Amino acid sequence: MQKDYRNYSTVNFLHDNYFVEWRLSPTGEIDLFWKKFIEEHPEKKEQIDHAIEIFSSVKLNNYFFTPEEKEAVLKNLKDSIRKKKKTKKLQYIIQTAAAIALLLICSYFFIPDIRSRGEQSSIIKTDTTKHNKDIQLILANNEILVFSDDATIQYDNGNVTVSCGNRKLTSIKIDAKQTLNKLIVPKGKRSSLVLSDGSKIWINSGTTLEYPAEFDKKKREININGEIYIEVARNEEQPFFVNTPFFSVEVLGTHFNISAYGEDSNQSVVLVEGSVKVKTQAKKTAILQPDQMLTMSSDVFQTKQVNVYDYISWKDGLLQFHSEPLNRILNRLSRYYDVKIECESEIQNMRCTGKLVLFDDFKNVLKIISNTIPVQYEQSEDQIIFTKIKK
Amino acid sequence: MKLFSQQFHARDEFAYTCLYNQYADTLLAYGIGLGFEKETVKDAIHDVFLKLYFNRESLKDIDNLKFYLLRMLKNRLLDILKTTVDTSDIGIQELNFSITTTILDELIGDEERLALQNKIEKLLSCLTDRQREAIYLRYMQEMSYDEIAGLLKMTPQATRKLIFRAMERMRELDLVLFYFFYIFIFFISKR
Known part of the structure; x- marks a missing residue:
């Protein structure tokens, strides 16, 4: 029939x-x-x-939370976790107090032994203190490596090697290969990373990255919060996924830039070559062509043709832009150098075009800005304020 | 998926938030499909994620988190149902499953969209609740027979049969309409 x-x-x-x-x-x-x-x-x-x-646009039971509802449930959840932890903590404190007392007594006898240990190298290994200004690499066994200079990290044959410029700092053998490692690059710092499959990642300031020391056989998956430029090594049998808190990007082998800072209202993906598929939590998908940029704010997609180098120039130590509002540029600089920058509302939308070399010394960058466009700046203790030039 | 559960070892709030953001809507849609009020589903989602947080050590071996979360949600909702109504005569298997259709595409006109929507809803309405739930999980959540079987608490084989029957049922409806149409044409041409 x-x-x-x-x-x-x-x-x-x-x-x-x-x-x-x-x-x-x-x-x-x-x-x-x-x-x-x-x-x-x-x-x-x-x-x-x-x-x-x-x-494919037919959705069954297409119910979802409004962003506010979602946020409210999450907040509720975190409160509950905190409460539950507190009750657990009390038991814990009593137990630990007893344990510490015992430990103190024992360690008294071993103190000379502890003192005789050698000094650590320029890499500090620690597991408690916070290093907000330093790059941190957290390995699977919760060992934390901390370095104060921009670093290059390479995974290869079960080893991880860290170097600064041409100086090799350390090389460590990795045991737990499938567990996640975490790299935290604070504001004012940059790093680069070569993953076990040969993919190369440039990591911009204020970014957290998670990845396994060795990938699963079926797929490669990393998580980021922040901005990276990545050159994915081609392997069609092992698709590569980059997850951000807002969306995920699926690729086979390409070069692209992702900017997904938790604190920004706009997230973007810029494709240099190849093709990528972007998928949000709401199951929205988009496919990007080279030279296209996809921006997303609260789940709304927009694609447009762009000058790709504007978005990836930071990896070469300079910023290139075409009619970009001044406040956006200053925002990037603020993250790059970890300085608070304020900008008078009158000049926030001043469109700038050009190249800015990201000198090591931020003062040079400030001078160039004030010499080329009609603005002036004032530097106080903890921030820089840009204002319109007064005649 | 495995990666995500492993992240919990670092007691990482970022990973936890990502996980929540990724699955909250899916859980909400499934809960409402099962016939619960939004507020009830919200509470259940809260409980599911709370449990997830404190049981993360046991998550190491789970490689399908979505399935795991949906199952946890369904169990939690059933528990809530048990405390609110006297369930002595309601079997666990007999939850309703309702489906509404939304078409997001804007390439086709409103009329066509409405026609398609009616068609889908008509086809789905001739199915049993369990058949509908199975089709929903397959189409929207892209789940395998094994996973659907786990959520419907039946064997994978029986699940295959269930979906097969569902297709047959839609087919029958199709045939009836088809023949009606021909009889109709037949009468018109006779006049």
Whole structure:
């Protein structure tokens, strides 16, 4: 009783029960029928593909939280966690107090032994203190490496090597290969990283990155909060996923930049070459072409053609921009150098075009800005204020 | 997926928040589909994630977090249901499953969109609750037979059969409409 589908248009297909059933559950007999049909009637492929594409926007039970609701539930959750932890803590404190007392007594006898240990190298290994201004590399066994200069980190054959410029700092053998390592690059610092599969990542200031020392066989997956430029080593059998708190990007092998800072209202992906697929939590997807930028703010996608180098120039130590508002540039600089920068509202939207070399000394950068555009700056103890030049 | 659960070892709030952000809507949609009020589902989601936080050590071996979370949510909702109504005569298997359809595409006109929406809802309405739930999990959550089986508390084989029956049922509806149409044409042409 099969109908004659040869004259069907896209809309006809969408209104056909047999087609709809197929899309709802592509299994068994029905799946075979349509696959065979497409094979035998390649001239209908376009209409069918179009109908499939439209059908992919059909959502069943498309319920979701408003951002406020989502936030409220999360806040609630964190409060509950805190409360529950407190009750657990009390038990814990009593137990630990007893343990510490015992430990103190024992350690008294061993103190000379502790003192005789050698001095550490320029890398400080620690597991308690916070190093807000330093780059931290947290290995799977919770060992933390801290370095104060911009570092290059390389994973290779089960070893991790850290170097600054040409100076090799350390090399460590990794045991737990599948567990996640974490790299925290604070504001004012940058790093680069070579992953075990050969993919190269440049990490911009104020970024946290998580990745396994060695990837799963089926797929490669890393998590970021912040900005990176990544050159993914091509491997079609092992797709690469970059997850951010807002969306995830799936690639096979390409070069692209992701900016997804938790505190920014806009997130973006800029593609240099290859192709990538971006997917949000709400299951929205978009495919990017080279030279395109996708921006996302609260789940709304926008794609446009851009000058790619503007977005990745930071990795070469300079900023290039085309008619970019001044406050956006200052925002990037503030993160790069870890200084608070304020900007008078009158000049916030001043459009700037050009290149800015990111000198080691921030004062040089400030001088160049004030020499080239009609603004002046005042430097106080903890911040810099830009104002319009007064005549 | 495995990566995400492993992150918990670092007691990491960032990973936890990511996880929550990623799955909150999915859980909400599934809970509402099962016939619960939004507020009830919200409470259940809260409980599920709280449990997840304190049991993260046991998550190491789980490689399908979505399935795990949906199952936890369903169990939690059933528990809530048990405390609110006398369930002595309600079997656990007999939850309703309702589906509403939304079409996000703007390429086709309103009329076509409405027609497609009606069609899908009509087809789904002739199914049993369990068949609907299975189709929902397959289509929206892209789950495997094994995972659906776990959520419906039946064997993978029975799940296959269930979906097969669902397809057959939609097929029957299709045939009836088809023949009606022909009889209709037949009468018109006779006049």
